[in-house]
Amino acid sequence: MVEDGREARRPQGELVAEVLAVLWAAEEPLTPQQINAELGRELARTTVTTILTRLHEKGTLVRTRAGRGFAYAAADDAAGLAAGRMRRELEREPHRDLVLKRFVSSLSEDDEEALRRLLRESGDGA
Known part of the structure; x- marks a missing residue:
């Protein structure tokens, strides 16, 4: 330029x-x-x-x-870096449950379903 x-x-x-x-x-x-x-x-x-x-x-x-x-x-791929930034932001907040609630409520239906699926998979030890 x-x-x-x-x-x-x-x-x-x-x-x-x-x-x-x-x-x-x-x-x-x-x-x-x-x-x-x-x-x-x-x-x-x-x-x-x-x-x-x-x-x-x-x-x-x-x-x-x-x-x-x-x-x-x-040190990590793009997804890993984004996840790290998200985790650091969450760790800075004293009311983590409120932050998570607002985050989840702002997700699209597709992203919310993907998150539910990932949580189920991680709970299964996958």
């Missing part, structure tokens, strides 16, 4: 989502340089490294030593 001859700011989180998509598609941990190449942009090395460092500090990514730097991999 170019605006008045300069790069326009991306919506917050867009680049993070692109970085995660690259890592989810990868079969092995990637270095910041490899991720930058996969993104197909000419981003500053520090931009990608900063994103990766912050995601690692949040527990979203794991890293391993790769030469003098690090290679990064996703």
Whole structure:
């Protein structure tokens, strides 16, 4: 995106989502340089490294030593990350039953049935 001859700011989180998509598609941990190449942009090395460092500090990514730097991999898939965010939000609330009640009442019929099915399956030890 170019605006008045300069790069326009991306919506917050867009680049993070692109970085995660690259890592989810990868079969092995990637270095910041490899991720930058996969993104197909000419981003500053520090931009990608900063994103990766912050995601690692949040527990979203794991890293391993790769030469003098690090290679990064996703700690979980997209569904696992969403479930973790939901769990953390629920843990912050003192009235968890009320939060769950409101959440369930806001679900579509299909999602409510899926949740009931999953709860039955987990109760069966599946």
